[in-house]
Amino acid sequence: MSDAVSRFLHSWTRLRPDLDLSTVAAMGRVLRLAALMNNITEDGLAGAEVTRPEFEVLAALRRSPDGLRPRQLTRETIASGASTTKRLTRLESAGLITRTPLERDRREVQVRLTDRGRTLADTLFAAQLDREATVLAPLSTDEQAQLADLLARVLAPIDRA
Amino acid sequence: MSDAVSRFLHSWTRLRPDLDLSTVAAMGRVLRLAALMNNITEDGLAGAEVTRPEFEVLAALRRSPDGLRPRQLTRETIASGASTTKRLTRLESAGLITRTPLERDRREVQVRLTDRGRTLADTLFAAQLDREATVLAPLSTDEQAQLADLLARVLAPIDRA
DNA sequence: AAAAAGTAATTCACAAGTAAATTATATTAG
DNA sequence: CTAATATAATTTACTTGTGAATTACTTTTT
Numbered sequence: 001m002s003d004a005v006s007r008f009l010h011s012w013t014r015l016r017p018d019l020d021l022s023t024v025a026a027m028g029r030v031l032r033l034a035a036l037m038n039n040i041t042e043d044g045l046a047g048a049e050v051t052r053p054e055f056e057v058l059a060a061l062r063r064s065p066d067g068l069r070p071r072q073l074t075r076e077t078i079a080s081g082a083s084t085t086k087r088l089t090r091l092e093s094a095g096l097i098t099r100t101p102l103e104r105d106r107r108e109v110q111v112r113l114t115d116r117g118r119t120l121a122d123t124l125f126a127a128q129l130d131r132e133a134t135v136l137a138p139l140s141t142d143e144q145a146q147l148a149d150l151l152a153r154v155l156a157p158i159d160r161a
Numbered sequence: 162m163s164d165a166v167s168r169f170l171h172s173w174t175r176l177r178p179d180l181d182l183s184t185v186a187a188m189g190r191v192l193r194l195a196a197l198m199n200n201i202t203e204d205g206l207a208g209a210e211v212t213r214p215e216f217e218v219l220a221a222l223r224r225s226p227d228g229l230r231p232r233q234l235t236r237e238t239i240a241s242g243a244s245t246t247k248r249l250t251r252l253e254s255a256g257l258i259t260r261t262p263l264e265r266d267r268r269e270v271q272v273r274l275t276d277r278g279r280t281l282a283d284t285l286f287a288a289q290l291d292r293e294a295t296v297l298a299p300l301s302t303d304e305q306a307q308l309a310d311l312l313a314r315v316l317a318p319i320d321r322a
Numbered sequence: 323a324a325a326a327a328g329t330a331a332t333t334c335a336c337a338a339g340t341a342a343a344t345t346a347t348a349t350t351a352g
Numbered sequence: 353c354t355a356a357t358a359t360a361a362t363t364t365a366c367t368t369g370t371g372a373a374t375t376a377c378t379t380t381t382t
């Protein structure tokens with residue numbers, strides 16, 4: 001395999017034969033694939049009404065029919081609270097979401113997609129699935145499932161709700 | 162599996178049974194694991210002399226004994242040129258790297274680790290390997306190799322030098 | 323050899339992200 | 353019940369990242 005990580009590994013093995021580099025082969029590639037996929041997504045969203053992080057907020061809301069609170073969005077998108085507030089302010093003034101204070105606890109806010117927000121989320125999500133399918137094309141359906149399973153086992157302990 | 166992505170998938174399947182969500186199981190987890198691993202790395206580097214992106218520059222330089230040019234660092238770290246310049250300026254004034262104009266083409270610059278930079282890179286890299294090993298612990302050595310192999314095949318077409 | 327085109331690094335102007343402080347509300351302890 | 357503590361969202365002050373313009377060359381064309 002001649003990706004950047006295999007060159008990386010080769011250099012390190014020669015320089016530091018004392019180190020156990022076995023994790024780099026897997027984790028280095030996870031990090032690199034994610035960075036490249038994020039670039040591909042951003043290119044695909046060029047000219048769209050929202051950026052990639054904003055799209056991630058829309059996608060999280062799309063699959064929660066009753067909406068979510070900012071705190072949950074922060075966790076789902078792995079961002080800071082401050083950045084969630086900024087994205088919500090931007091999405092609200094673009095007419096893609098609404099924010100309504102909760103009755104039972106007025107510190108909290110319920111965030112919901114507007115109709116326009118839902119339509120946009122659906123359009124962009126379909127395009128995102130296409131981009132992901134293109135990138136994953138080198139693997140068979142079985143292999144993709146195998147990959148998903150291995151990753152799920154790594155994630156389970158560190159990605160608890 | 163009860164990670165965030167499996168809940169994500171479950172919701173989407175109910176909402177949009179028309180979509181082919183098979184890619185999300187794998188790619189969604191790649192993106193999520195990378196984001197969580199980056200957080201873990203940043204926590205681990207708290208109090209260190211460099212940030213995670215700066216560490217990535219040091220690591221790329223560490224495995225290139227003759228140094229690299231900014232352009233190559235930009236590609237290796239998947240960043241913008243402007244951001245590479247900023248990081249190099251910062252690392253240079255911290256005494257961790259040197260920048261020397263090349264003889265054969267004076268537009269270019271050779272970036273090299275100082276002794277202190279190399280020592281720091283080695284220390285931080287060893288700690289990074291430990292963190293990665295901890296995260297990957299749910300998988301056997303064989304499974305980690307299998308994961309690496311699947312990812313390498315996805316990366317090969319999109320990660321050419 | 324001069325002009326035009328191309329390229330590497332940097333600078334500039336601005337956008338996006340975050341930790342820490344603040345505001346508003348709810349919960350717990352005395 | 354009041355004071356102290358805790359929590360959610362936001363604001364503030366600042367850091368980091370980036371596209372586009374600039375600078376300093378090098379290469380190609382005529």
